Amino acid sequence: MERILEIYSRLRPAKVFADIGCDHGLVAELAAKNALAEKIYITDISAECLKKAEKLLKRFIDVGTVESVVCDGFSGIEEPVDEALIAGMGGEEIVKILSSSAYRCERLVLQPMKNPEKVRAYLVGNGYKILEDVTFRDVKYYDIVAAERGEDELSEEEILFGRTNLAERPQAFIDKVKAEIEDIGEYLKNPMNETSRAALTARREKLRGIL
Ligand SMILES: C[S@@+](CC[C@H](N)C(=O)[O-])C[C@H]1O[C@@H](n2cnc3c(N)ncnc32)[C@H](O)[C@@H]1O
Structure with a gap:
């Protein structure tokens, strides 16, 4: 649960928020309970996985605050997303999802399970500024990267280890x-x-x- 709270604490209020690859839907549940966004999309490429989140978030789905979509990445979301979360996948998969979306979200919170350097390099090469880039521990070590649209540059070391990690x-x-x-x-x-x-x-x- 510590990992879920660490992720949630990086989210900001948004008009439209999407939890891409939400699986159990625990982060989206916190977002819905705290009215983090006017509209919350929960998506997963697997209908089976998404069923767990749909069950957890049923009361929000029933009133239309949460919409559930089985799709690859952002492909099934038909409106601009202000803030997106992509967590619990490999860095390469996260980059694949981001690069295949025509729309660029204003803010991203990404929690790659491996290859965080690929995520950092993608972000700064594609019009994102890194806001925070840290390692935290919840039994295992995890990396989390929060970014928003903007210009940024990272040194080779920052790409490898994370700018916030090196600075703080x-x-x-x-x-x-x-x-x-x-x-x-x-x-x-x-x-x-x-x-x-x-x-x-x-x-x-x-x-x-x-x-
Ligand atoms: C390990 S779970 C992580 C769940 C949750 N985001 C978390 O951090 O706890 C990864 C989820 O991502 C989904 N997934 C993998 N590739 C995806 C893609 N291209 N688009 C949407 N969902 C995807 C999987 O089906 C799975 O449910």
């Missing part, structure tokens, strides 16, 4: 970096080819440079 060094980020350094140390004890060893050693040096 939240404890979860530091712990994650330390854990990865330890994991690499353990992994390097195993036999492996020289190319893999060199790549892991270079990654460990980069991580050590952050601490």
Whole structure:
């Protein structure tokens, strides 16, 4: 539940909000209960997954505040979305969803499960300014990126690790970096080819440079 609350806390009031790939619908439920938006779309590519959210949000669907759409990304939403959440998917899938939508949302809250660097690079290359880009912990470590339309540039390090992480060094980020350094140390004890060893050693040096 901590992850859901971390995600929800990054959302802002909007006219139209969409939770893309909502599955259980827990974030959308908080948004509906708190009247975060005049209209909330819950979408999922899987009708089976969306049924869970439809059940949870039935009373809001019945009065028209929430609309449920089975679709790929934004494809089934027929009005402009001010703010969208895409959480719990890989960074590549998130980028695929964003790049296949003709409409650019004003604000995005993205929580990639892996490859956050691909999400950051996509955002700054496609007319978004990063507002916050941090690691948090809820048993596991998660990255969350909040962005709005605008101009931005990130250094190579910021793309890799997140600008807020590097500037503010939240404890979860530091712990994650330390854990990865330890994991690499353990992994390097195993036999492996020289190319893999060199790549892991270079990654460990980069991580050590952050601490
Ligand atoms: C692991 S769940 C994450 C659910 C929720 N967003 C969260 O963060 O807890 C990923 C959901 O994304 C849906 N999904 C995957 N690709 C999608 C796409 N291209 N468009 C819409 N939904 C998608 C899956 O069906 C699944 O229900």
